[in-house]
Amino acid sequence: MTLSEVIRLLTKKKVILFLRTRAIVDRTVILAQSKLIHLAPRVRINNYTVIKPHNAFVRIGKGTIIGESCVIYGHGGITIGDNCLIAPNVSIMAIEHEYSESGKLYFNQPLKFKGIKIGNNVWIGASATILDGVEIGDNSIVGAGSVVRKSVPANTLVAGVPAKEIKKLEP
Ligand SMILES: CC(C)(COP(=O)(O)OP(=O)(O)OC[C@H]1O[C@@H](n2cnc3c(N)ncnc32)[C@H](O)[C@@H]1OP(=O)(O)O)[C@@H](O)C(=O)NCCC(=O)NCCS
Numbered sequence: 001m002t003l004s005e006v007i008r009l010l011t012k013k014k015v016i017l018f019l020r021t022r023a024i025v026d027r028t029v030i031l032a033q034s035k036l037i038h039l040a041p042r043v044r045i046n047n048y049t050v051i052k053p054h055n056a057f058v059r060i061g062k063g064t065i066i067g068e069s070c071v072i073y074g075h076g077g078i079t080i081g082d083n084c085l086i087a088p089n090v091s092i093m094a095i096e097h098e099y100s101e102s103g104k105l106y107f108n109q110p111l112k113f114k115g116i117k118i119g120n121n122v123w124i125g126a127s128a129t130i131l132d133g134v135e136i137g138d139n140s141i142v143g144a145g146s147v148v149r150k151s152v153p154a155n156t157l158v159a160g161v162p163a164k165e166i167k168k169l170e171p
Pocket of ligand 1: 125144157
């Protein structure tokens with residue numbers, strides 16, 4: 001990307017962010033509690049993505065690309081490794097609500113969270129959802145539209161609802 005392209009893409013606030021992190025963040029991206037979001041160099045975040053650490057943290061490793069309209073809720077802490085490809089409309093939700101107290105509104109019941117860890121060179125297909133407590137190993141792939149409830153070993157392709165192993169990948 002040329003310098004003029006970088007400047008065209010960024011507002012003044014984003015220019016400051018770019019100078020601080022060397023990450024490219026599109027104009028309409030929302031980074032709530034930005035001090036709790038760590039962007040490594042060459043991270044790229046596309047338009048309409050929302051990242052909310054919710055008093056925990058979201059760390060995104062170098063070279064990782066996050067597509068349009070992703071939603072990342074960090075309550076239990078989220079680490080995304082280097083050189084990952086997160087396709088558009090992916091949700092990464094490190095948060096669950098208790099639902100055991102009948103008659104009480106779900107949003108008034110306690111929250112619970114463990115956090116989510118995504119390794120290096122992971123490709124998450126469009127509209128997939130990654131739920132709390134999941135770890136995804138290096139070089140793995142999550143198919144489009146999958147719901148990932150259980151951890152995924154390294155070098156594994158999973159897909160479906162719930163996501164299941166489809167095949168092993170060459171490391
Ligand atoms: C996961 C993916 C890479 C697999 O591609 P592939 O290796 O060519 O897989 P195949 O098409 O040979 O499918 C293998 C099996 O997995 C199933 N499968 C593949 N992708 C699936 C998905 N997203 N959800 C559910 N099942 C899926 C197939 O139905 C097939 O099942 P079968 O053997 O019972 O018929 C691809 O399907 C996918 O989801 N790509 C994401 C694309 C995307 O999000 N692009 C955005 C740009 S970053």
